[in-house]
Amino acid sequence: MSDFPTNAPTGATDDLHATTTATGTVAGEVVRAVVTGVPDRVSTDGLEAKYDALWAEQGTYAFDRTRTREQVFSIDTPPPTVSGSLHVGHVFSYTHTDVVARYRRMRGLEVFYPMGWDDNGLPTERRVQNYYGVRCDPTLAYVEGFEPPQVGGEGKSVKAADQVPVSRRNFIELCERLTSEDEKQFEALWRRLGLSVDWAQHYQTIDARSRTAAQRAFVRNLARGEAYQAEAPGLWDVTFQTAVAQAELEARDYPGHFHKVAFHRGAAGDGTVPAEKVFIETTRPELLAACVALIAHPDDERYQHLFGTTVRSPLFDVEVPVLAHPAAEPDKGAGIAMCCTFGDLTDVQWWRELQLPTRSIIQRDGRLVRETPDWITAESGRAVFAEITGKTTFSARQVVVDGLRESGDLDGEPVATQRKANFFEKGDKPLEIVTSRQWYVRNGGRDWTRPGVTSDLRTELLTRGTELEFHPDFMRVRYENWVGGLNGDWLVSRQRFFGVAIPLWYPVLEDGTVDHGHPLVPSEDVLPVDPSSDVPAGYTADQRGEPGGFVGENDIMDTWATSSLTPQIAGGWEVDPDLFERVFPMDLRPQGQDIIRTWLFSTVVRSHLEFGTLPWKNAAISGWILDPDRKKMSKSKGNVVTPMGLLEEHGSDAVRYWAASARLGTDAAFEVGQMKIGRRLAIKILNASKFALSFGLDAESGTGEIVLDPAHVTQTLDRAMLAGLADVVERATAALESYDHTRALEITETFFWTFCDDYLELVKDRAYGAGATASDVSDETRSARAALAIALDTLLRLFAPFVPFATEEVWSWWRASEGSIHRVAWPVPDAARAAAQGADPAVLASAGHALAALRKVKSAAKVSMRTPILAANVAVPAVSLAGVQAAVVDVRNGGRVTGTLELVEAAEGQGDAAVQGGIVVVACELGEPEARRKA
């Protein structure tokens, strides 16, 4: 990918931007809207394609990079893994982000909303291998114009032997080729969902810009002493044959057996001490040959006499010391442990602290070494080992256990046990511990303070955690637990082939050995480099691997080493400084809770080390999608219900509604029912809007002018409705400000249904203004029409972040000249409140209850709602009486009361406040149910 695309605003986008400032109804000004193009029959079908195209054409979501940092709201969007497939969980969480983006945009902020694609890492590597039938071999040279042996080996894996080895650069090119296809599909889905992403702002985690950023960050870490290499025992995956970081660990149940094994203590030559068997218990008897000591707790009574002496191992007959160490737990196993190099991390601790020798027998492929080790000197021991050389740990265990049983050193039979073992999250064999040279970046996992700084890095990072606003707040605990529990620095090197290379070379000394201690570092201006093909400064290509020459670092970086830089990559760090200063530090990082320890934390580390700041102010954490049976929705199940299928079946607004109904940080059920409700809401918005805009239009053309003039709103009921709406605006805004989109939606939705069911029913007769012409309407009619238009204007804006397609459709019927609704201002309560003239919102509630009471009579009488009421006596609680009276004309119209409507104050205890606000129809005379006249 080339340089960051610039977005010089076009004329069209310029106009749209201009409308982001508060104007019209939002500012309480008079707006004259021309209604055109309201369809006879509304539908949500096809809105996605129609408006996606329009938004793209008009650049509705294009980022205007003339804005300053204070005017920008920047989002560090999670780059989805393109080699996987999107599932409903993605739709869910990305919708949350989009709601925030749309809200902030309407608040007048210029939203920087990029999209990245994560094509780094093992899933892509495997997919490229199978798709093209190749594998990456970094030792090979780049081949210009390489064509893979096959294209489209989808689904079936190609045997390693049949894969054609290619250079890393060729492999990366194939990756980019393949993922660009995936990206098209992903983009199509996101567009259909209505994400207001600026599609000009996108990146791939393997593209040149990302590789440059990752290498630049690493080189700078190195220069500041934050990156270092060390030769040390570490967790190792034998399947993938790579080192694994703490963050990639997963503890899983793993079946094993306890073996009670005897070590032998010989009798003292002078006969003062008798021969003794010392029993240990182990689940890894195959490591017996790697034993370097037996270790018990210093206070353990049982072993006091053994400390400082030696014992001999069974079968191999190797002498090992018995030592004391507080990490030994007396109540575990036999209380005395066999320390091997290396069975687990405790062994590493003992080995390090007690300065034990290294006796490694497990190779990087998970098999035992092929040569019998020299520390086994006894003939019998060497003979036993010869039987297990080159075997897998599993086979070796069989041999050793059989041998122990035969020699009588196995006490009893192995006892089955269920233990926890560490696994690489993508692997299926327990991790081994092998010694290797690796690169690390400091992350507070080990004590470290920077030169000239007194604070410890871990403390600094914990402080950053307190500065970051987590939504919901309790997610911070996960960050703190993780940072507090780190037990080592961040292992960033991986012994894989596909990924961003560690940008280093090493000198080869005259004797042919590689001098890892003095890496050759590229200057930043030549990045990105691939050390396997590029040549360090001052050397020539033919010096590669030669004495006096150089070798390239073969390792690549952890995928998180790139992903931890997404704000820098998307923001154009060092590539586009002008952009970077307008968007960084970013405002928001949305992400899943499962990657707080990886993505979130590593991004904080990188930003802290490089800039001494947080990478963003807010972190919005979405929950999981659960199956109806309350289990986390599995990938397989999630793929059965494809996101695109969902959108096609229910409509994007509907699916968004379902997603937006779930709070941040809370798991949500996959609920088709919620989507149906969302669809209903979208359709209701279309229908109610069509109705609210229909009054006073020219009957012939269906067009006309609607005047949104607060001064026209003179009637109490209309003012009360707007007073209620003002409260809704205030509360919904407060909710969105605190990242509580669910609440904002709920508040708006509740009001909207009241607006439809009660207010619209109450005022429609008055709004029709029977007999009135367009130019000559009564004040009452004009008031209803203005109130309807103002309310609709506000409601559409409130709904726009959640239901972007239906609201845009309605907007297009009467406000198209103002551009997209998604670029107009978010409403403020003041405008509606001013129009309400201090009216009490309760008037609408009271009138609505009165209407409901009248409807109840008809419902109970099983007659149509059109049935006229000839006369009625209605008891109204004192608190509501004035309100009902103030809107009595509308109540009569809504209830089709043709005769007398007598309102009396309800007696104490008359009516139930929970039912129609306590309003009771005491007596009622129904007219002829005209609905019965069927053709």
Place this chain on the structure above:
RNA sequence: GGGCCUGUAGCUCAGCUGGUCAGAGCGCCACGCUUACACCGUGGAUGUCGGGGGUUCGAGUCCCUCCGGGCCCACCA
């Protein structure tokens, strides 16, 4: 073993700093083709707010405890 979240009508969930908080929608029942909407409308029924203690004049709402569900970390002898 440590920690976080969660348990409210059949289902999905609201109930914010303790006092109309016992709610919404779906589903269910009955009715209704009303000049926006049958992809609809109107009305109705539904719960010892997981169990048990406690604080309080008063507790889904605070405290303790137990039980159930989900998740994170630690635990590899």
